[in-house]
Amino acid sequence: MFLPARETQNTRQKFEDRISAEGRFASYARGRLTYFLGRQVLTIIGAAILGVLVSPKLGFVALLVALAGEAVDCLTLRAFVRRGNYGPRARAASVGTAAIQAISISICVWLGWGATAGPEARFFAVVYMCGAVINAGLVYPFHRRATEARLVIYIIAIASLFALDGFAGRGSHGQLVFDFLATLMLGYMVYTFIRFVLRSHTKRIAMERDLIHRQDMLDQSFQTLEARTREAHHLAMVAANANDSVIVTDREGRIEYTNASFTRVSGYTAEEALGKLPAELLNSPNTDTEAIAAIFKARDIHEPVRMELINRTKDGNDIWVETNITPMVDDDGIVQGEVAIERDITQAKQREKELADAKTAAEEGARAKAQFLAMVSHEIRTPLNGIIGMSDVLLSGALQRDQRETVQTILSSGEALLTIINDILDLSKLEAGKMEIETIPFDLRAQLQGALALIHPLAEEKGLSLSLTFEDLPADQFMGDPGRVRQVFLNLVGNAIKFTKSGGVSARVSAVPGPQGDEIRIAVKDTGIGIPEDRLAHIFAAFAQADGATTRHFGGTGLGLAISRQLARQMGGDIDVASIPGEGSCFTLRFLTRAVDAAPKTSTCKATGGIAEIPPDIRILVADDNRTNRLLLGKLLDRVKPGLIFAVDGIEAVDKFRTEAPDLILMDMSMPRCDGIEATRLIREIEALGTAPPVPILALTANAFASDRDRCLEAGMDGFLTKPIRRRDLFAAIADFAPAHLQAPAASDTLKTVAL
Ligand code: ADP
Numbered sequence: 001m002f003l004p005a006r007e008t009q010n011t012r013q014k015f016e017d018r019i020s021a022e023g024r025f026a027s028y029a030r031g032r033l034t035y036f037l038g039r040q041v042l043t044i045i046g047a048a049i050l051g052v053l054v055s056p057k058l059g060f061v062a063l064l065v066a067l068a069g070e071a072v073d074c075l076t077l078r079a080f081v082r083r084g085n086y087g088p089r090a091r092a093a094s095v096g097t098a099a100i101q102a103i104s105i106s107i108c109v110w111l112g113w114g115a116t117a118g119p120e121a122r123f124f125a126v127v128y129m130c131g132a133v134i135n136a137g138l139v140y141p142f143h144r145r146a147t148e149a150r151l152v153i154y155i156i157a158i159a160s161l162f163a164l165d166g167f168a169g170r171g172s173h174g175q176l177v178f179d180f181l182a183t184l185m186l187g188y189m190v191y192t193f194i195r196f197v198l199r200s201h202t203k204r205i206a207m208e209r210d211l212i213h214r215q216d217m218l219d220q221s222f223q224t225l226e227a228r229t230r231e232a233h234h235l236a237m238v239a240a241n242a243n244d245s246v247i248v249t250d251r252e253g254r255i256e257y258t259n260a261s262f263t264r265v266s267g268y269t270a271e272e273a274l275g276k277l278p279a280e281l282l283n284s285p286n287t288d289t290e291a292i293a294a295i296f297k298a299r300d301i302h303e304p305v306r307m308e309l310i311n312r313t314k315d316g317n318d319i320w321v322e323t324n325i326t327p328m329v330d331d332d333g334i335v336q337g338e339v340a341i342e343r344d345i346t347q348a349k350q351r352e353k354e355l356a357d358a359k360t361a362a363e364e365g366a367r368a369k370a371q372f373l374a375m376v377s378h379e380i381r382t383p384l385n386g387i388i389g390m391s392d393v394l395l396s397g398a399l400q401r402d403q404r405e406t407v408q409t410i411l412s413s414g415e416a417l418l419t420i421i422n423d424i425l426d427l428s429k430l431e432a433g434k435m436e437i438e439t440i441p442f443d444l445r446a447q448l449q450g451a452l453a454l455i456h457p458l459a460e461e462k463g464l465s466l467s468l469t470f471e472d473l474p475a476d477q478f479m480g481d482p483g484r485v486r487q488v489f490l491n492l493v494g495n496a497i498k499f500t501k502s503g504g505v506s507a508r509v510s511a512v513p514g515p516q517g518d519e520i521r522i523a524v525k526d527t528g529i530g531i532p533e534d535r536l537a538h539i540f541a542a543f544a545q546a547d548g549a550t551t552r553h554f555g556g557t558g559l560g561l562a563i564s565r566q567l568a569r570q571m572g573g574d575i576d577v578a579s580i581p582g583e584g585s586c587f588t589l590r591f592l593t594r595a596v597d598a599a600p601k602t603s604t605c606k607a608t609g610g611i612a613e614i615p616p617d618i619r620i621l622v623a624d625d626n627r628t629n630r631l632l633l634g635k636l637l638d639r640v641k642p643g644l645i646f647a648v649d650g651i652e653a654v655d656k657f658r659t660e661a662p663d664l665i666l667m668d669m670s671m672p673r674c675d676g677i678e679a680t681r682l683i684r685e686i687e688a689l690g691t692a693p694p695v696p697i698l699a700l701t702a703n704a705f706a707s708d709r710d711r712c713l714e715a716g717m718d719g720f721l722t723k724p725i726r727r728r729d730l731f732a733a734i735a736d737f738a739p740a741h742l743q744a745p746a747a748s749d750t751l752k753t754v755a756l
Contacts, residue, residue: 008219012212019205022086028142029077029086029094036074039135043067046108046128053124054115062108069104073097091143098136098146099153105132106157113161122165126183129158130190137194141201158183245321245342251335253277253299265321265344267314278340284312295325302327302335308345320349366431373428377421378670381702381723384421386628387414388724393635396727418724423559430566437570441596442482444520445470448509451486452493459497465504466497473511474518475595480571485591488564488575489522492587495560496526503527503584517594519573523586530581540565540575564589612728612735619643620734621662623653623679624700625671629723633666636727650674654682662695663739667717669701669708676701677715684716696737700725 017023043066051059076097080090105128113125136150162180164170239246245262249255255273263269266282273281279292291309298305304326311321321342328336391411399407429435452468459466489507496505505526512519531539540561565575572592579585618640622633630646637644645660647653649671657665665683667676674682680697687694698719699712709720719737721729 008212008215011215015208015212021088021091024142025086025091025094026081028139028146029081031139031142032077033074033081036070039070040067042131042135043070043108046112046124046131049124050108050112050115054112058111058115062111065104065107065111069101069107072104073101091145094143095145095149098143099149102132102136102150102153105129106153109157110161114164122161122179125161126158126179126186129154130186133187133190134193137190137197140194140198155187158187242341243343245340245344247273247278247340247342248337249278249340250337253338255281256337262342265313265319265342266311272314282311284310284318286310286318287312295323298325299327299335299338302329302333308349311342319344319346321345370428370431370434373425377425378702380421381418382626383628384414384418385702385724386632387411388418388726389629389632389636392727393632393638414724420559423563426563426567427559430563430570435567435570437484437567438481439479440482441477441479442485443476444473444478444485444509445476447482447486448489448507448522451490452507455490455493455497458494459505462497462500463502464497464500465506466493467504467506469506469508471508471510473509473595474513475597477596478518478520478593479596480591480593484567484571485589488567488589489524491560491564492522492524492575492589496524496528496585496587500526500528500584511595514592516572517592519590520593521588521590523588525584525586527584530583530585531577531579532581533579536577536579539577612731614640614731614734615663615738616640617643618664618734618738619645619660619662621645621647621653621656621660621665623647623650623656623665623671623676624668625649626668629668629700632725633730636725636730650676650679650682653679654686657683657695658686661693664734664737665695665697666700666721667697669699669712677711680712680715680717696739698733698737 018027043063047059047063047066049059050062051057073094077094080086080094109125109129112128113122133151133154136147136154140147162176162183165176170176239257239259242259242261245265246257246259247255247262248257254275254277256275258268258270258273262273266273268281283292287310291307294307295305304324306322306324308320308322310318312318322345323340323342325338325340327338330336388411391407391414394407395404395411426435448468452466456466493505493507503526505524507522507524510521510523512521561575568575568589568591573590576588576590577585616639620637620640620643622630622637622644624630624633624646625648630648634641634644634646643663645656645662647656651674653665653667653671653676654674656662667680669676671679676699683695683697696718697716698721699708699717700721700723701708701712702723712720719733721733
């Protein structure tokens, strides 16, 4: 039978109260009152005996004295009990009343002893005193000081009687000695008795304390047990009602418990599963053996394990489960079994696969789109090459005014088309994450000035001022992608000119040093139409324009800023815009770079100034499968016509290299049978055998990617010309790379890019 905790606490409290000084005094006081009558029986018998032995009068007096002592003591104690006053003062007072009571008994003994000289009175007195001492001794554990006061008085009383007898010479000497010794013996017995009383009391208290302590422990164990039972009950409820399968295995790894969810998911009832190994029940031929090995390994090292694996259900279907296996290790570190919680994730897996498939399909689509756009752009660039190139050729000849205007229109339409194609190609590359950003040293000032020179005529045409200022730049050379910086800058300045009717456009370049290098800021400010605030966030989206109607008037595709912003971000920066409608806009391009002292390794040069002179007797091999291109190059290089040799594919190019020994080769990259890269390799191999002197080879390609340029360089080409080819650039490149003996300046040994 377990006591509730509170009851045990009460018991302990009561016990502590009882053995405290107050508690013991209370017991003493109540005991004295309870046994009052019992004690008076002794008093009356004593008084009666005295009455018989001496005189009834003396007996009566003794009775009165004894009763008076008792009355003082008991009435005082009763007052304390009634008031519940057991404090130190009450205890001290009770010592006094105990002494009075002892003195009253001692007076009675004196009366009896003194009134008679016979041994019978002494015997009676000693016996009476013994009774009183025993009586006092019985309450010793409860009120020591009262008992001690009584004992001292009794001892003094007895001793004084013997002394009196001795002095008075009452009775024989032998008799006196005999009585004294007998009294001492009696006294010793009484002492032993009191000690016994005291010890038994102490033992009883210790036993009681021990009992209470045990009760306490029992109580705690019971409470722990009760809590555990409750917890076990809850756990059992959780396990039974969990949505996940719960499997508990024993030390041998055999199933000893499964919940309802396990049955629902696996199809096996608990009875079917009990005693089986989970593997023999649930593994499928498709279950990953490495996953199973990992589970066993985790078990060996007492580690929990979580993984996804395939289980087979009772009806033979494979399902994906996410399993969490935790070993149950006892205090001695021995695995007593395992708890596995399994969740059916088949649907999630299916969705995951669908998502992955969809992602692959989307990526495939994006790749296909990028490839398609690259192909379309390439294919469009080739005829455009013809249109722009031929227009260029026509314009270099003598034309009538209206003819010149017509050709000029064809040329600018071709160039506009080329810009659109370039933009679409850029966007598709950016979206497919295929945009390559170079990091090469370049002259920022020269780049921007060159770009501005190109666009200057547009501003002039509209009567706008155009300025470019540089604030303190840490250097001239910076690491980065000059082509892309130029492209974004041209887009911003181009837009600014396009959307400004009067006033002007100013560009300001500054550098802000930061932890990752310098941040270049190019702020392009105009006094144009501005952009409404609610459109500011949208103008960077592809094909977005601030106001369809207004901008339609200005033309454009809405791609420029989308491309520019993505390029800026790829260069570690961004484009910010601030604009006030009617007052103008300020677009700021930011990008991260690093100032360098060294001169650039490769240069992106733009033919500026007049048309370069090319050696008149130079022999140029043109390898291009496209007839229009061959025709165009024939016309562009009209002035060296006798020295022009044509090849329609790579194999013919190699043959003509062998037989004709040209001074320079213009090599198309994509040709049937053998492309330009392969043909260049073969030519370089032939040269390496020492059978022919090295010849400069310039790539001619519609693919304007850095990777193409790297491939050209790697194959052994010297330069790179992108289609559509402009007369000015073609001549500059030929003049640059023509062999020294043909008068042209020495060619650099590094790859040169002539970009449009
Ligand atoms: P596009 O100029 O070909 O339309 P962009 O992406 O370069 O495409 O610009 C998107 C739109 O942002 C423009 O159509 C125009 O509405 C607005 N915009 C860009 N630059 C300016 C500018 N400097 N002033 C006013 N509006 C501008």
